[in-house]
Amino acid sequence: MTGGAHFKVLGLPQDASWDEVKKSFRRLARTYHPDVAGPSSARKFAEITEAYMTLKAAISPEAFSGVTRAGGRAQPRGQAGRKAGAASGRASLFKVFWNGLLQRLRRRHRPGCGENAGADEVSTARTRFIGSVISRAESQMCEILSMRGEFSERDRTSAIVRRLGSRRPEVVILALKRVSRRNQSDDVSRAIIENIKRGMPTTEILGIVLEIFSCFTEPSGRSSLARAIIPNANKFSDADAVTILKYFKRWKLEPECNAAFLSHDSENVVATALHCWPAESGAGGARGLLNLLKRDDERILVPLLRLLRREKMPPWALLRLSGLMRDSASPAVRVWASAIVRDQNVS
Numbered sequence: 001m002t003g004g005a006h007f008k009v010l011g012l013p014q015d016a017s018w019d020e021v022k023k024s025f026r027r028l029a030r031t032y033h034p035d036v037a038g039p040s041s042a043r044k045f046a047e048i049t050e051a052y053m054t055l056k057a058a059i060s061p062e063a064f065s066g067v068t069r070a071g072g073r074a075q076p077r078g079q080a081g082r083k084a085g086a087a088s089g090r091a092s093l094f095k096v097f098w099n100g101l102l103q104r105l106r107r108r109h110r111p112g113c114g115e116n117a118g119a120d121e122v123s124t125a126r127t128r129f130i131g132s133v134i135s136r137a138e139s140q141m142c143e144i145l146s147m148r149g150e151f152s153e154r155d156r157t158s159a160i161v162r163r164l165g166s167r168r169p170e171v172v173i174l175a176l177k178r179v180s181r182r183n184q185s186d187d188v189s190r191a192i193i194e195n196i197k198r199g200m201p202t203t204e205i206l207g208i209v210l211e212i213f214s215c216f217t218e219p220s221g222r223s224s225l226a227r228a229i230i231p232n233a234n235k236f237s238d239a240d241a242v243t244i245l246k247y248f249k250r251w252k253l254e255p256e257c258n259a260a261f262l263s264h265d266s267e268n269v270v271a272t273a274l275h276c277w278p279a280e281s282g283a284g285g286a287r288g289l290l291n292l293l294k295r296d297d298e299r300i301l302v303p304l305l306r307l308l309r310r311e312k313m314p315p316w317a318l319l320r321l322s323g324l325m326r327d328s329a330s331p332a333v334r335v336w337a338s339a340i341v342r343d344q345n346v347s
Contacts, residue, residue, distance in 0.1 A: 006051035018060050025052040157185055164191035169202050176208040184216040189224075196228040203240055210247045222251045230260035241269040249276035262289065267297050274303035293320045298330040305336035313340065 007014050010024040028048045032041040156178070163175035172195060179188060192209055195201070201209065213222050229244060236244065241261055248257050261273040270292070290313075292304050301324070313321070318341060325337040 006054050009047050009051040010055075018055075021052065021055050021059070025049075157188060161187050161191045164188070164195050167198075169205060172205055173208065176205065176212065179212050179216070181216050184212070189213075189217055189221050193224055193228045196225065200232055200235055203237070206240055207243065210243065214247060214250065219251065223253060226251075226253050226257045230257055233260040234264050236264075238266045238268055241266070242272045245269070245272045245276045249278075252278060254278070259289070262292065267295070267300060270295075271297070271299040271303065274300065274307065277303070277307060290314070290317055293317060293324075298333055301328075301330070301333045302336060305333065305340060309336065309340055309343070318344075 004014050007016060007021075010016075010021060010028065012020055012024055016024075025048060029045070031037065032045045032048060034042045034045060037045075160175045160178055163171050166172055166175075176192070192212070195205075196209065209225070213225050217225075226248060233241070241264060245258060245261060255278055258273045258277050261269055264270055264273075274292075289304070289307070292300055295301060305321075308317075321337045321341050325334055325341055328334050328337065
């Protein structure tokens, strides 16, 4: 059968595209499959299947991706060549299977062969047998491809880990953007944390890392990331520090993570650290928290006094609070300071 005849069998012009070939084959297969149209359609089904498989080998994208011709054989080039070779191998396996099936059908319908020579039908039992063979072959092929997919995913994860070790931010960013729920593993998390420990991350890297740990990582992993971040708390820009503190609040981390930002040069960062303080943890364990009473900024004093209300105050802190109650220009500061002085919770 010539190439033009194959297109004709599928009801297509000779310049039809591969997508048109696939659509036509699926339409005809649904019409002439023996299970649908009866045993008398077996010959027609065999013809359209043969035409489809031949055209697939000739014009499908798999037939041209990443290979060159040398001495009449396809020579893969690099990774693309290996993928094309794998695709070609799978196509060849299916082609062998289909060709064997077609030859058996042709022998069945060839005149003068056997008792039922010239009969234009295939028994229902034989059709069911062929269907079961196809189903088993498809199942086995799916298992093989799924195993191959697992190996590919493992290789992809290893590549991400290697690139996260780079000192070039653009390489790290590309690796982070390839992290997904499927390949997010302990190895990837450790590689990200080690990257953060090596130095100050850029704003883009920091944003991607926080989002990855927010979406894919367990609380223990988030705590490990926080411990890698806080040694450089005072070096982060105002915007980056505020972003980090908002994620810390969402993750409900221990107050020590917020306390690391209390000595930041930006009053906005200090105020954000106090606003994002874990509500259920109180003010205990926050070093330098009382020293913030020396500030005069309302943005800092109001959340600070709210945290300190149930804490025991040293005598010098009560003196400072008495001064705030009397002299502060902020009504909110005066109210909170009065509440603490009234309780007289002295340590």
